[in-house]
Amino acid sequence: MKKFFTAVLAMALLTALPGRAETIRIGFQKGGGLLTALKRQGAVEKAFAPSGTTVRWIEFPAGPQMLEALNAGSIDFGTTGAPPPIFAQAAGIDVVYVGAEPPPVASEAIIVKPDSPIRTVAQLKGKRIAFAKGSGSHLLLVAALNKAGLTLRDVKPIFLGPSEARAAFDGGSVDAWVVWDPYLAAAQKSYNARVVADYTGLLQANGFYLASRAFVQRSPRAVATLLEQIAQAGKWANAHREEMVAMMAPQVGVPPDVITTWLGRQTAGVMPMDAAIVANQQKVADLFYREKLIPRPVTIATQAWTWRRQ
Structure with missing residues (x-):
């Protein structure tokens, strides 16, 4: 050092x-x-x-x-x-x-709780998704939806910063959360959150x-x-x-x-x-x-x- x-x-x-x-x-x-x-x-x-x-x-x-x-x-x-x-x-x-x-590839992701029925980006249609407006998470969600033939108009964006989004995710008031590390790693540890999509195969x-x-x-x-x-x-x-x-x-x-x-x-x-x-x-x-x-x-x-x- x-x-x-x-x-x-x-x-x-x-x-x-x-x-x-x-x-x-x-x-x-x-x-x-x-x-x-x-x-x-x-x-x-x-x-x-x-x-x-x-x-x-x-x-x-x-x-x-x-x-x-x-x-x-x-x-x-x-x-x-x-x-x-x-x-x-x-x-x-x-x-x-x-x-x-x-x-990044895996250090930002769309996540859901382990018992969520959502397993693909297409299944996000109509769902409430928390993310920080104008952030890298905004891009990840747009790019993932675009690849699945959807747009932001097909989901219900909930604009929240990481702390507020974590509370919403924890309380079940959103169906998915898009976030970056270290918040992502913390959510995976705390909730055993499941990744629906990261930047793999998307616009870098x-x-x-x-x-x-x-x-x-x-x-x-x-x-x-x-x-x-x-x-x-x-x-x-x-x-x-x-x-x-x-x-x-x-x-x-x-x-x-x-x-x-x-x-x-x-x-x-x-x-x-x-x-x-x-x-x-x-x-x-x-x-x-x-x-x-x-x-x-x-x-x-x-x-x-x-x-x-x-």
Whole structure:
């Protein structure tokens, strides 16, 4: 652990910003993976210390709220799933894609209770389904329904955040729940929840690191330094799962075995925004427009920033 953060600090010293000091405001979610780990260890603060730059961490319940804060100028940098920046673009928010995470397959799912008669996506027709509006779960549900020949108009969407949705799922007021890890892993442990569908065989959805246009234009080297921190943390995290579990369990507030399940279903890291990633995100945006979930088409390529790795 100590060797890892020493290496990260050494790399940061090579890339840290010269010039005037500033404050970088980073938005994160409770189940925010690498950002949660980096916040706990203070590695980002160490990276920017030589330049006098300070770091503030601001927690959000989900991606849409984070992007509202980005638009308002309350944060500079954050991470979300694929849908929130598309909804943000459609609302006129000038969000910039600066990096991408490997797309999840099994770390987000449509789940039902073990005694539910629902076993296929087609059987969701007419059912009450809880999910966070504008989140990655929104995309998963739309993509799964689309493959089954259905749309959101064929089900009864119940827009709830993870905490409220868990209560609704527990109390039986919804028939299914679409959610991401670690909430998914926790539900599987608590309820023996059964997966109806995950991203297997569907349009893939990257996670994204996002920044305000003002931050990218003002401090491109700071953006690159943040991404290098995340990349190095990802390499270490993939090779040291047990230590990641021990680090994240108290921070996220769920049992270690839930964190183990979550981390075992994903590959940590960050990649530059290349043509393939941009094209895939454009497919997500086009799907949302066809389904009338956004009021106008959006273009991803104009919002992508190229990270040139050291």
